[in-house]
Structures are given as C-alpha cells and as structure tokens.
Amino acid sequence: MTSDTSVTVRVPAKVNVQLAVGGARPDGFHDLANVFLAVGLYDEVTVSEADAFELTCTGPGSGQVPLDRTNLAARAAYALAARHGLGEPTIRIHIAKDIPVAGGMAGGSADAAGALVACDALWGTNASREELLDICAELGSDVPFSLVGGAALGTGRGEKLELLDVGGEFWWVFAAADGGLSTPAVYREFDRLSPDAPDPVAAPALLEALRTGDVEALAATVTNDLQPAALSLFPSLKDTLDAGTSAGALAALVSGSGPTTAFLAADEASARRVAAGLAEAGVCRTARVASSPAPGATLL
C-alpha cells in the first residue's frame, strides 16, 4: 500500500565561474579552486512512500538518466537510510528534470542533494546540516554545493566549501549541446593537454567581482581550465561560443566539464538577445536564460 505522504525539493543547476584545476592526485581526483554559482534552472525531486524502491524521471533528456540504484539520487537515499539504520528504503523518487542532462551543470548532483533533503524530511531523520554535507561529499564532488546553493569556493576535489557573498544579480544564457561529455574523460584529456598544471588558486579579482555584483569585472575574470579539454573532445563547441559572443555576450565559456556552454550577459534583455542569436545560428539544442545566484536545495 502506498501512502499519499510525499515531499518535494527544488534544486538548482550551477555554473563554474572559475574552474582552476591542478594535477591529478594519487586518488585520481584533481585539486580544484572551483567557484560555484547556483543558477535559476531547477530540477524537482519528489520522494513518497512506496511498497519498494522505485525511481522515475521525466523532462528533457530524461531517457539518458539511469533509473536504478546507480543514480546519485538513489545513492543519496540509501546512504541516509544506512546511517540511520532504516534498512532498504521503500520509496518512490521522482525527478522532474529541467537541468540539462550530462551537461556540466551538476544536474545529477542536484538530484542527489534534493533526494537527501526530501528523504530527511519524509523520514523525520532530522540530520544536521553537517551530516547532510558529509553525505553529499561522499556522493560526489559537486553535491555539497547543490545543497547550499548561492555562491561558494570549493577546494579539495571541490567538496570543501567556503560560502561567498554575491552583491548583485547576474544574467546567463545556457546552450545545451546535442550529446554529452563524460566528466572523467574530460579530466583525462586535461591531464594529456596540461601535464604540468600548477596548484589551483581562486582569482581575487573574480571573487571581488562577485562580491560587488560587477558584471563587466566578472566577464573579464571568468575562466575554466577544463575548456581546452572539452573543446578538444567536442570541437563544435567553439562555434557555439563564437555565436554567443557575436550575439552580444560579455563572456562565453564551457560550463564545468561541458558540453553545455554558458554566456554571461549585461542584463536580462541582453541575455534574451543572446539566446535568440544562438537559436538563430543553429549552434545548440536549446538556449535557456537564467539568473544567479539561486538558492540551494529548498523544500517546497
């Protein structure tokens, strides 16, 4: 028998305004200086009581989302249940996708953070923020940030967060590509292209641009060390970046490990013009306008 008790959590996508990547560590991960900014594109994760574990997903690209226990959202539910001695979770997790799938916008991480917060509420486990962040860090490098949202500097493999102040609203266009890129493959290509990467450091000018809400200064300082690797594996992204710049974007970069590309615009009207320019140039699957910062995982 299923009960009608259910909890829905909204979770944001992210863009990396700086992604500084060091050399490969002995554990295979890379040390990062990763400046995350949550953006207003959201997945919604609903968890309800069920007879057995079940996972469903709807929305653009949902056909590519694994529906078994390898899904990060499932792993989040199992991890919380295990920590609290609850045994096998008998729940249905439903993911309503709006964040581009396999796009370098942390959609899978967002779903994990959403499922964790939803299960905690549904089961009344009342995990502390610290415990939730701990579970998030076990699940993946980007998951803790999906929980907190806003803006943060991630160090270590990206999971150690220092919250950042953001002094204004920034407008973005995100161009989803046809096809995906595997994050490990992009890091491997990074290693091939940059065998002597220096230790990653957050750029003071970029942190200051965020703090003051200065879009021109942010545009002048955004960087992504994974971009050459993503372009090497997915060369047509260069045409997308160029089309966004021609349409008036102040900055154009690959989002995370790609293949979504991100365009920083002067304001909302400019973002809409950039989105229209990208659509007209036929260089992406969809172009979405969103503002930042956005809140982290939020119970609805």
Ligand code: C5P
């Ligand atoms: O932590 P997460 O599961 O998101 O990482 C996915 C993959 O991305 C890792 O298996 C690794 O290949 C790569 N990665 C990395 N260094 C990081 C984060 C991710 O090499 N700091």
